Amino acid sequence: MLELSDYKIILDTMPASIVIAAPEKKNGKTEDFSIIYANESFRKLSKDQTQDTLAFSSLAEKISQNINWFRIASEALSSKKTVEETFYSNRLSIWIQLVAKLIPENFVAFSFTNVSEAKEYESALSDQNKKLQELTGQLKSSRMNLDSQLKNIQELNEKLLFAAYHDSLTDLYNRTWLSSTIKEQIKISTEQNEKFGILLFDIDNMKDINDSRGHNAGDELLKQVATILKLIESKAVTATRFGGDEFVLLFRNIKAREDAVEISKKALRFLNAEGIGVSGGIAIFPDDTKKSEDLLKFADMAKIEAKKNGKNNVACFHSIMQEKFLSKLNIETKMSKAMASRNFQLYYQPQFDSTTKELRGFEALLRWYDNDLGWISPEQFIPLAEETHLVVPLGDWAMTTALATIKEWEMKFDFSGIMSVNVSPVQFMQEDFLEKLIRKIEKSGINKSHLEIEITEGVLIDNVDDIVGKLKKIRDYGIGISLDDFGTGYSSLRYLQILPLTTLKIDKSFVSNIAAKNGFEANLTESIISLVSKMGLNTIAEGVESEEQLRIVQKFNCRTIQGFLLGKPMPKEQCERLLIENLRA
16 A cells, blocks of 8 residues: 555656645544645645645635635545536636545545646637627628628728739839739740830939929929820830839830830820930840840840930940940959959159140059950049949049159159149048048158149039038148049039139040141130130140140140150159159250
8 A cells, every 4th residue: 555655756756736635634524634745846836835734724825715625625535536626826827727536545636737828728719709709690680791891802902902013103003013014925925926125214313303393393293204104005005113213114016126116205205295304225025135134124224325325315225235234244343353452553644844845743544454354444444433432442542652652753853743643523522531631641741732633523513612612621731633624524614713723634535626627626725725824723735646736735825735745654663764864854
């Protein structure tokens, strides 16, 4: 027969919460039960609220008063049957399932199980059943209400479907619809051996419109464009808003590229009639590509070409555009590596007094040699460097290198000329440009009067007052300022009045045509030189390559010349030979 100590050994190994109780009798009648053992699991469940010899009446106070402990124990003792009850313990904040069972020696064993999760599930299930019953009642009570709800759901689905495939501002089809439709159209056109095409265009100068008139005005313009495009739509032509200020016309079942061009020009005429300029690109399936993503990409390339050609027109995609794009991408990749490995070089082109041929100084020019591509023209890599902002670290390196060269030549050759260093608009716009420039100059220890920064009219596109203020600080510091390519961009005589310039460079496009028979460039160049000279500025004629050009600029009293006639851009070592000759002279 098992003793109580045997029960303890067994029960301590069990995960269930167990309590053993013995009846307390007085005059042959059971008055209470005393706990003679509670295993470790129960002690944890009850947060150690029990101890051996504790009466059930005390347990009720410590565990829960919501259940008649004495009745359950007495029933299990007298009936010799298992008694089960479930109750909630406020003290322990859990639901407990209590099972009382008579065991040998007239002990009553109680097992306690935490059934809170089951109760919560039961409660949730009950709530759900109630809701289902309520819903069932509603459905039974009103068929009309059901029909109304179904109608509302259908209308909501239609609204959601419309919103998924339409632009909220213009009500045109959106980019999602276009992407899906192009893929479907490729299948249809492939099966039926047909062509289709797209025109991807955007509004010219949209940023200026938003900046000057506000975004509400910009939105109104977008809606106006959409209204015009709807006039062009047909079974074969669908208009979509691609995003931002970009729109796409989809042309189905066209016979040739000319069909797409004709409809595109019609759209352009309609838009122009309302004073709206756009630039767009056309791509055709399958002539240009059989891939949906490439069709949009190629149309975008053609759009960029249209913008290069003066905006407010359309251009068709040609394979050479992709070749240019890939070439550009290749150069961008190589340029990043060249920056890391310092494969760029500085060449220096001499500048001379037009009359005496005395050396005035040099212009520092970036050069790049690639092992695969050979010499890469600055006209190729400088715009890309500006576009990717690599021109900032590249320009920093060029300035540091040029300053070191000036210092070296001052020490070795008593250099007293001027070194002109180009500064990109992107570089100049950096907030810390002036601070970095002064720090570099002071670190180099050069004579400041030997440095001239060369800017283009591109720096004057935005916020002229701030730019002029920054240039005045540079000039006050003792550095010369040269305006390059005058007459090719945003030229204005006002700039000559407000900019603190020391030098004006006449663009080589003027010089190359200076000897033309009609004399227009010659007269214009002479007028510019005369005006600038009266303002006290030095003038430099770029691109002087012939004796005739030299003779004409001398006649116009242009003070300085630069060009292949007297000196090409050359490495530092060759320049030093020129400086030695200059010393001997």
